[in-house]
Amino acid sequence: MTIKYKTIKEIKNMISQKEISNKEIIKEVFDQIQANEHLNAFITLNKEPALKKSEDLDNNPSDLPLAGIPIAQKDLFCTKDLRTTCGSRILNNFIPPYSATVIENLENAGCISIGKTNMDEFAMGSSNETSFFGNVENPWGKNLVPGGSSGGSAAAVSAGIVPAASATDTGGSIRQPASLCGITGLKPTYGRVSRWGMIAFASSLDQAGPMARTAEDCALLLNQMCSHDEKDTTSLDDAIPNFEENLNEPLKDKKIGIVKDLDLSSLDNEVVKVYEDSLKEFEALGASLIDISLPNLSLSVPTYYVVAPAECSSNLSRFDGVKFGRRSEDPNNLEELYIKSRSEGFGDEVKRRILIGSYVLSAGYYDAYYKKAQQVRRLIKNDFDKAFSNIDVIMTPTTRGPAFEMGSKGSDPIQMYLEDLFTISANLAGLPAISIPNGNIDNKPTGIQIIGNFLDESSILNFAHMFQTSTNWHKYTPEGVKE
Amino acid sequence: MDKKTVTTISYLSRLMIDKEKEEKIVQDLDNIIEFVDQLNDADTSDVEPLTNPLEKTAKTRSDQITAKNLKKELLEIAPSSNDDYFLVPRVVE
Secondary structure, three states: OOOOOOOHHHHHHHHHOOOOOHHHHHHHHHHHHHHOHHHOOEEEEOHHHHHHHHHHHHHOOOOOOOOOOEEEEEOOEOEOOEOOOOOOHHHOOOOOOOOOHHHHHHHHOOOEEEEEEOOOHHHOOOOOOOOOOOOOOOOOOOOEOOOOOOHHHHHHHHOOOOOEEEEEEOOOOOHHHHHHHOOEEEEOOOOOOOOOOEOOOOOOOOEEEEEEOOHHHHHHHHHHHOOOOOOOOOOOOOOOOOOOOOOOOOOOOOEEEEEOOOOOOOOOHHHHHHHHHHHHHHHHOOOEEEEEOOOOHHHHHHHHHHHHHHHHHHHHHHOOOOOOOOOOOOOOOHHHHHHHHHHHHOOHHHHHHHHHHHHHHOOOOHHHHHHHHHHHHHHHHHHHHHHOOOOOEEEEEOOOOOOOEOOOOOOOHHHHHHHHOOOHHHHHHOOOEEEEEEEEEOOEEEEEEEEEOOOOHHHHHHHHHHHHHHOOHHHEEOOEEOO | OOHHHHHHHHHHOOOOOOHHHHHHHHHHHHHHHHHHHHHHHOOOOOOOOOOOOOOOOOOOOOOOOOOOOOHHHHHHOOOOEOOOOEOOOOOOO
């Protein structure tokens, strides 16, 4: 019996039918991690506590919703007594004295945290090439990037090591790697999932969510990740629906918004064809396509590259070598301690974003850049509000193309920033969005993005699940199509 | 964007720029600023800035201590500390 490429639902069934013990599952996970060491998907493992928890479960079986399910945790979530680096040298030795709310929620639901996944440093990157702990390789091909920033989480699920992983999304960091690795990834509505214990990058954009093999598993995970958390002032206290309840609702008479302002001409022909084929599939399922206009969409990337660096420069000022993390050796005075600790501790991309942030927030430039970007952010949100008055969901390709080669974006950071062209607007407007596998080009997976209205994760999960009941793109693995 | 501006914002950010990387950083920042200058294409007169997608006023709570005192645990993970304080190089002679 193996759990490789199995979904959470399948593994739960295997456990309840006693086809496999909890300990056998966890042992297999660590064997798989070793067999896939070249992927560099993990930074820190949680082997002994994980094995211990599985033995306890074998002795005292539990009916918790995630009992015994192995989950890989992105190294951006604080985990009590387990090293948390955020992919950075400056947190190389950081062992948090508490766990993030998301981690607590998942573990209270019975899951077994098996380790911390590699990621772009402080979640700044779209290819997992900025981690202090090295690049992550996409299981679909040597030298292919897994996407970023949640590249380790995506690779671990894609390679079948674990059925699911936690991740975070500030501009596309769940959806873009999910697309490039051929799995399902959901960014919930801003405020749905507590940010407490998440290492902050851009606080008005950051949101945690699940990565898994199916939309059905994402719904199950989201049910457990969400909670109203008084420790996070932006945590919503609206009613949380059961996200598994509406998965099978027929799509007849549902409306899909297609963004007519979106210029697909810069995309590969095959990518456009895969996308259009998926839209036809949704039409065959009964949904209709409605043209919508999001006239300010083209400004979402420039808006993001003012707002996110501004918030990052403020958030990352806490890393000063005094209270936690790595300190430079032998500074001559306090100021040198700050400067040397930060300069040695941060990588180039993080420094670039801090500098941009300091610039757009500095006296004389604040109105021209920061205020202006926040005004455009309002225009983008207004566009979405207007569009959603008449439709259920919006669809776009998730990325401009399938996984690219490491190093291929060259040294121009803007080329990498444009990788998030389709995903960024959902973060700016705070909307939920999911990426699901929808095709395969030269043995590389592609994804389609479904954006929902505020707090309407149920609709996008419903669309995604119905697509996955009538297609098998989500069953494609790097080793062939799963039975 | 020029070297002088980059020196100023580096200091504001408490970051030191390696001499051999300086030219590339000035160029990158210049390109990024030029890229975000597209924002000027949008007419934003009378548009209220959007700072957070929720736009809710932060809730107040009763003035009661709910947090645990983690003093010992937090001082333990500091690069340098004694029983009561974080330690840094001397600032007052």
